[in-house]
Structure formats: C-alpha cells, structure tokens
Amino acid sequence: MAKKKIVLAYSGGLDTSVLLSWIKETYDADVIAFCANIGQDDELKGLDKKAKSTGAAGLYIDDLQDEFAKDFIYPMLQAGAIYEGEYFLGTSIARPLIAKRMVEIARKEGAYAIAHGATGKGNDQVRFELTTAALAPELEIIAPWRDERFRTQFPGRAEMIAYCEEKKIPVQASAKKPFSMDRNLLHISYEAGILEDPWFDAGDLKYRDYFNVLSVFPEDAPDKPQMVTLDFEKGNCVGVNGKALSPLAVMRQLNKLGGKHGVGRVDMVExxxxxxKSRGVYETPGGAILQFAHRQLESLTMDREVMHIRDGLIPKYAELVYNGFWYAPERLAIQALVTESQKNVTGSVRVKLYKGGIHAAGRKSPHSLYNPHIATMEADPTKAYNQDDATGFIRLNGLRLRVNSQVNGAANLGE
Incomplete structure (x- = not known):
C-alpha cells in the first residue's frame, strides 16, 4: 500500500529540515514539502536539492508574489488596516495565502494532513489552522512544536544540529542568530533573542548590520528629500511617478524608494x-507609503459618513487579519463594505520622503469632494453655503444639551 501523504510548510532552515525528517519517521508518511515565494529573494536558493536530500517525497516552490500583492496586500491596504495603530500586518497577511496553497497541494496530492513549524506560543499556528478550518475542514493538522514527543527529543537548538549531523541532513549548523526574521514582499520582521528586552534600542546606529535589510536607518538616509507621485484607481495604486505598474511592481518600486529614505520602520510591543505581549521590529517601506498616500486620496474623495463608518471598522478588520480570520465571514463582509467605499478613490497623490518621514505634498482627483468656493474664507460666489444657516444648525444640536441642563443641572466642569 502507498504511504499516506503530509504537506509540510518548508523553508529549508534548521527547524523545517528537522521537522521534515521527524514527521516522515514518526508518522511513517511521505512528506510533500512546500515553499511559497512571497518575496524572500535569495532565501529560496538550493531548496530543491536540500528538500530531496532531507527525505522529501516531493517539493513545490510556487511563486505567489503576484497573487500576494493583488489579492491580499491591496485589499488590506484599501481597508487602511494597521494593528494597534502601528503594525502593518506584513507577516499576518502572508499566512492565509500560504495555508490556502497548502490546502490546494494537499488535495492535489491526496494528502490527509498539513504540517507547520509554528510554535505553540505564537500567532502563526492560529493563522495556518484557522485558514485550513475555513477551506478544508477535512484535513488534519500536525504541529510538532505542540507534540510532547518532539519537544522531548529537541529541547534546544543543539539537539537539532546533532540530529541533522546524525541523519546527514544538509543544514548550516551555526550559532543561533540574536533574533528571528521573517521576510516577504510587504515587510521584514525581527523578533525574539536580543529584542525580548523592550528597553533594547534596535535603532542604535551600531546595529546597522542587524535591522536594515529593506531600509536604511533615518540617520543614514539622503539629506535631500524625494518627491514621489502615486496614481490610484478605486483605491488601488496603479502607477508610480507616471508609470503604470502592476501591484507587484508597485510594491517593489515603493520598497526601493521608501527603503532609501528610511520610512516605514516600526518598533512596538504588541x-x-x-x-x-511580544516585542517586534518591522521594516515596511512600501506599505507605509501606500497607506499614507491612500489615506490622503480618501480625504479628498470619500464621503464623510462613509469614511467614519469604515474607520470605525479598521481596528476590527486589522484584528481579524492579525488573528488569522482572513477567510471568516465577518472579514469578507467588512471587505465588501470597503470595496464599495473605494469606488471613487481615484486620482493622484504626491508625497515627500525625507529622513524616515512621509509628508503630503499634494492630492488631486476627478472625484474630489473638496469645493474651494465653499471652503473659502472669502465670499462664496456660488452661494452654496449660507453662514446664517449655522445659527439654526447649532441651536438644534444644542437642544438636548439645554434640556438636560435644565432638568439635571449644568454640566460639572470641575475646578
């Protein structure tokens, strides 16, 4: 009889190399390794040979960058989602795409389970498994870090390195990095290790070799600002500096421009x-520019009440993405409202990048709701706004306050 199959999220590093071999032995199954190319660049080199020599029955390396930009990053940017006011959700938004593709491979290969190397303390385990629950509830989940057998055999990195030497698994047995990194098209994150001390200054210039993969430190950015123009259609950026670009090309271009000027750097406890609580350091140069520019155009084109309703949902939307509920009905419902809100968010925004900052330098749109004749402090030639109308407007809005004061006494202003 043919062995059962398991699809493993695989990167080729020490952890997933050990997982591949351990799962194969422990479950007596064929392991199909899967690695998603979502913008890691040279981290994917040599994976095919490494996976096969480690015992993989098959390997998928799929370039998902276009899908990642178009169907995951862009809808999230339309929603203006930022978790706890700072985090651009770079790792969070990648997990549902990876898990979705794992489900597709599992069904294609006839696998009965998918496996991941997320720890029992993190968010990724939740994101992978909630996505699987939504898309393929019939699949089983294998999470070795939550398996006492695995933790007993591998209490630390030294045991993993020794295991690889014994099994002749080709991994680089080096000292552990002073932090953990995760990179994709939207960002790069740094966690754990030396960052577990929230008083540690990751922005100290002596750590230039640690935390500047996608962007320079602001102190090292050019002394001259740079203007960048972004063109939008229905809330999606479709061009940079007058050149039409795909979502993927937009992300690459803005990462380059933003990284040069040190924008999008975040250090937070989330x-x-x-x-x-967890401390993370993030570089999101392109995403930060898009978020800022998108909001500038919305301020010009979006109806006030629609904007306020959408804004009221941003914390919930961001929380859903962060917690792994991308395919949950409530996220899809909010996304439908977001999509409707973006139908007139078309136009151009000019921003100035300088020493870690993003500054508004102009916005225009054929759907602009800004009327200079109405907004002017001078005489309104269109007579669209009669200042005398404000008297009744204020009186009616103050009616309930006056009644409350008459019945219950004037508001206590304190001392």
Missing part, C-alpha cells in the same frame, strides 16, 4: 492573540 498583543498576541494567544494572550502574551
């Missing part, structure tokens, strides 16, 4: 879904 609340994980599993209950603990």
């Amino acid at each position: 609340n994980r879904f599993v209950g603990m």
Whole structure:
C-alpha cells in the first residue's frame, strides 16, 4: 500500500529540515514539502536539492508574489488596516495565502494532513489552522512544536544540529542568530533573542548590520528629500511617478524608494492573540507609503459618513487579519463594505520622503469632494453655503444639551 501523504510548510532552515525528517519517521508518511515565494529573494536558493536530500517525497516552490500583492496586500491596504495603530500586518497577511496553497497541494496530492513549524506560543499556528478550518475542514493538522514527543527529543537548538549531523541532513549548523526574521514582499520582521528586552534600542546606529535589510536607518538616509507621485484607481495604486505598474511592481518600486529614505520602520510591543505581549521590529517601506498616500486620496474623495463608518471598522478588520480570520465571514463582509467605499478613490497623490518621514505634498482627483468656493474664507460666489444657516444648525444640536441642563443641572466642569 502507498504511504499516506503530509504537506509540510518548508523553508529549508534548521527547524523545517528537522521537522521534515521527524514527521516522515514518526508518522511513517511521505512528506510533500512546500515553499511559497512571497518575496524572500535569495532565501529560496538550493531548496530543491536540500528538500530531496532531507527525505522529501516531493517539493513545490510556487511563486505567489503576484497573487500576494493583488489579492491580499491591496485589499488590506484599501481597508487602511494597521494593528494597534502601528503594525502593518506584513507577516499576518502572508499566512492565509500560504495555508490556502497548502490546502490546494494537499488535495492535489491526496494528502490527509498539513504540517507547520509554528510554535505553540505564537500567532502563526492560529493563522495556518484557522485558514485550513475555513477551506478544508477535512484535513488534519500536525504541529510538532505542540507534540510532547518532539519537544522531548529537541529541547534546544543543539539537539537539532546533532540530529541533522546524525541523519546527514544538509543544514548550516551555526550559532543561533540574536533574533528571528521573517521576510516577504510587504515587510521584514525581527523578533525574539536580543529584542525580548523592550528597553533594547534596535535603532542604535551600531546595529546597522542587524535591522536594515529593506531600509536604511533615518540617520543614514539622503539629506535631500524625494518627491514621489502615486496614481490610484478605486483605491488601488496603479502607477508610480507616471508609470503604470502592476501591484507587484508597485510594491517593489515603493520598497526601493521608501527603503532609501528610511520610512516605514516600526518598533512596538504588541498583543498576541494567544494572550502574551511580544516585542517586534518591522521594516515596511512600501506599505507605509501606500497607506499614507491612500489615506490622503480618501480625504479628498470619500464621503464623510462613509469614511467614519469604515474607520470605525479598521481596528476590527486589522484584528481579524492579525488573528488569522482572513477567510471568516465577518472579514469578507467588512471587505465588501470597503470595496464599495473605494469606488471613487481615484486620482493622484504626491508625497515627500525625507529622513524616515512621509509628508503630503499634494492630492488631486476627478472625484474630489473638496469645493474651494465653499471652503473659502472669502465670499462664496456660488452661494452654496449660507453662514446664517449655522445659527439654526447649532441651536438644534444644542437642544438636548439645554434640556438636560435644565432638568439635571449644568454640566460639572470641575475646578
């Protein structure tokens, strides 16, 4: 009889190399390794040979960058989603795409389970498994870091390195990095290790070799600002500096421009879904520019009440993405409202990049709701706004306040 099959999220590093071999032995199954290319660049080199020599029955390396930009990053940017006011959700938004593709491969290969190397303390385990629950509830989940057998055999990195030497698994047995990194098209994150001390200054210039993969430190950015123009159609950026670009090309171009000027750098303590606080350092140059420019255009084109309703949903939307509910009905419902809100968000925004900052330098749109004749402090030639009308407007809005004061006494202003 043919062996059962398991699809493993695989990167070729120490952890997933050990996982591949351990799962194959422990479950007596064929392991199909899968690696998604979502913008890691040279991290994918040599994976085919490494996976096969480690015992993989098959390997998929799929370039998902176009889909990632178009169907995941862009809809999230339309929603203006930022978790806890700072985090651009770079890792969070990648996980549902990776898990979706794992489900597709599992069905194609006839696998009964998918496996991942996320720890029992993190958010990724939740994101992978909630996506699988939504798309393929029949699939089983294998999470070795939550398996006591695995944790007993590998209490630390030294045991993993020794295991690879014994099994002749080709991994680089080096000292552990002073932090953990995760990179994709939207960002790069740094966590754990030396960053577990929230007083540690990751922006100290002596750490230039650690935290500047996608962007320079602001102190090292050019002394001359740079103007960048972004063109939008229905809330999506479709061009940079007058050149039409695909979502993927937009991300690459803005990462380059933003990285040059040190924008999009975040150092925060966030609340994980599993209950603990975690400190993370992030580089999101292109995403930061898009978020800022998109908001500038919305301020010009979006109806006030529509904007306020959408804005009221941003914390919930960001929380859903962060916690792994991308395919949940509530996220899809909010996305439908977001899509409707973006139908007139078309036009151009000019921003100035300088020493880590993004500054508005102009916005225009054929759907602009800004009327200079109405907004002017001078005489309104169109007579669209009668200042005398404000008297009744204020009187009616103050009616309930006056009645409340008459019945219950004037508001207490304190001392």
